[in-house]
Amino acid sequence: MSILDVEQLSHSYGDKAVLQNISFRILKGEHIGLVGANGAGKSTLFNLLTGKLLPDSGHIHWNPTAKLGNLEQHIQLESGVTMMAFLQGAFQDLLNAEQEMLAISMEMGNAAGEQLDKLLQRYSHLQTILDQHDFYQMDAKIEEVAAGLGLTSLGLKTDVSKLSGGQRTKLLLAKLLLTQPEVLLLDEPTNYLDLAHIEWLKNYLSTYPYAFVLISHDTGFMNEVVNVIYHLEHNQLFRYTGNYQQFLKAYELRKEQIHQQYQKQQEEIQKLETYIQKNKARASTAKQAKSREKKLEKMVRIDKPTDQPKSTFSFQVHYQPARLILETEDLKIGYHESLFSAMNIKLERGEKVAIVGHNGIGKTTTLKTLLGQIKPIEGNVILGDRVQPVYFSQEVLIKGNQTALEETCSLFPHLTQKEARTMLARCGLRSEHIFQPLRTLSGGEQTKVRLCQLQLTTGNVLVLDEPTNHLDTSAKEALQQALQAYEGTILLVSHEPEFYQSWVTQVWDMEKWV
Structure with a gap:
């Protein structure tokens, strides 16, 4: 069953097309790596999926029961809130249920008969919800994730307003992981992590029970945690089954196939154009030339394979300093x-x-x-x-x-x-x-x-x-x-x-x- 269905999605910035008629879906439990060169449209696609951007055309259908989690980079963190309190916000629904239970327990002291039965049923229902979600292990879960991402060393009583940019990003990531949504959208989650914390996140994501889509230029990290690759190239999206290494092999094969198909089609176009030019003026062969002309018009042209622009850097010593x-x-x-x-x-x-x-x-x-x-x-x-x-x-x-x-x-x-x-x-x-x-x-x-x-x-x-x-x-x-x-x-x-x-x-x- 799919969590997300995207149909014929297109988006442009001005006259620059970024995505053109792409269609795909996300299935339950899929661990997806989204790859492509800088500027291919990966972050744009995330912004479309989260509703930050509106598509020029096409449709995005989320399963109405699916819970989406996105790593926000620019959330304002209010002064006066500790890291621990912020992370507890991942369990806000459960905290609200606990508060309701406390209120019900106070009401039951003055209730009787049918009203008491209703309060007992509601109390029992809320208790079941808390038990099913391991509510009483909440602090232990927070400690585990905070330690894994290197937050406990800062002190969980630290005010969130005192965190650096990198520390804030780790805090936001920790809260997102604690919510355990059905779909995680992760854009470069390892940028501010140490090697030990990257290793912890690798283990966490490789066993994550739900679906996620990961953008990361740390290909070694991605290789360990994904089982599907979506590749953005030339405004199109292509799906590959397997991890990043398997994608690279399949991609090289696909590039070779497209190159061969392009070459073959160009040879056919050349033959048709030569025949038409030589024979359209002759009465005896004009009919055949016209037939070939129609064939040429109906032909779906394969775009010439092009590589992404290569980066070249060169730094110069403009004058020599002292030793x-x-x-x-x-x-x-x-x-x-x-x-x-x-x-x-x-x-x-x-x-x-x-x-x-x-x-x-x-x-x-x-x-x-x-x-x-x-x-x-x-x-x-x-x-x-x-x-x-x-x-x-x-x-x-x-x-x-x-x-x-x-x-x-x-x-x-x-x-x-x-x-x-x-x-x-x-x-x-x-x-x-x-x-x-x-x-x-x-x-x-x-x-x-x-x-x-x-x-x-x-x-x-x-x-x-x-x-x-x-x-x-x-x-x-x-x-x-x-x-x-x-x-x-x-x-x-x-x-x-x-x-x-x-x-x-x-x-x-x-x-x-x-």
């Missing part, structure tokens, strides 16, 4: 109290360092302190001569309606519009992306724009805070190659060891600094 890049003297970082003991570290020219540690430990705070954006609690940061860092921030708030091209040209006025377009295209952005408001681009497309601008910024030290978030597999590989080839110095925060292990010169594990 010493930075050094700290008894540095203590934090906002109100020090996160670590006094730090004495040194970074020299040409070193490439990965900074690791669990989420919330202070990796971003450390980067900002080293860059002088946050004042240290104690100690000093000494930058070497001619050191010019270039910073890629993990989170950027985009305002206004500037396009990617307009923003790039305003930031780098020495570029002609043609030069800016060429640079953006090299980073894997199509023309429609370049002329689209930046805030309407997908997370991956926005990252590509920011990486393009990073390449254009004068500097000799790259300071990168989770640059692979939202990037598709192809772009991630291109970035990896560019950083490996970079002749300058790199400070990198990343939760993906497979991205950096082959090229960094050392790893700073912040968990050893505490």
Whole structure:
């Protein structure tokens, strides 16, 4: 039985078609991976399914009894609410039932006869509901999920308003998992998780009793938890049975088949056109030529197979700094109290360092302190001569309606519009992306724009805070190659060891600094 049926769904942004006449369904218990290049329309499809966007045409039919859960990224968390109280909200219906039971127990003291019987029946019904849903294990369930996602270390009595962006996302994910809806929509749930927490989520989803649709560029993670792949490509949606590795094999075979079909059809079209041209003017063969002309008109043309634009990145050292890049003297970082003991570290020219540690430990705070954006609690940061860092921030708030091209040209006025377009295209952005408001681009497309601008910024030290978030597999590989080839110095925060292990010169594990 299907939970969702989608029929002939289409959606466009202006004159840019994103989805064209796609149809699919979600069955009970299916674990679906939704894949496609950056900008293919994955997040758009999620927004259509949740009602945030309205389709241009087509129909979306949800089973009326199905409960949908979506990982919201921009929910306002009210001050004065603890993490524990927020997570208990996942069981609000059960908490309401408990409150009703307490009210009934008070009423029963003054009731008799038929009224008492009704109250007893209602009380018994509510008690059954609580027992069926393991209500009295609620706190244990919350502790389990909170620990799995790394929230208990923050203290469940912590006010939600004090959480960082990544911690807030983990809290929202925890509440969503605790509600256990019949369909989960998960858009990049591993972005703010450590390796241990990703492993926990992997185990959780692989045994999830209901259906989910997962968008993730962590293909290793996806491979372990899905049994169906939906692939968005060229505004169409294609279904593959199996995990991600099985999809890759089937996709390569399908591409080869389409290429062969296209070639075969082109040869047939060429033969028909040649025959028509040679014979339509001859009285003896005009009838046959007309027949072939009709056949050509009725032929359903196979579109020429095209690959997604490839990303190419290249970072330059614009001038050489001194040998010493930075050094700290008894540095203590934090906002109100020090996160670590006094730090004495040194970074020299040409070193490439990965900074690791669990989420919330202070990796971003450390980067900002080293860059002088946050004042240290104690100690000093000494930058070497001619050191010019270039910073890629993990989170950027985009305002206004500037396009990617307009923003790039305003930031780098020495570029002609043609030069800016060429640079953006090299980073894997199509023309429609370049002329689209930046805030309407997908997370991956926005990252590509920011990486393009990073390449254009004068500097000799790259300071990168989770640059692979939202990037598709192809772009991630291109970035990896560019950083490996970079002749300058790199400070990198990343939760993906497979991205950096082959090229960094050392790893700073912040968990050893505490």
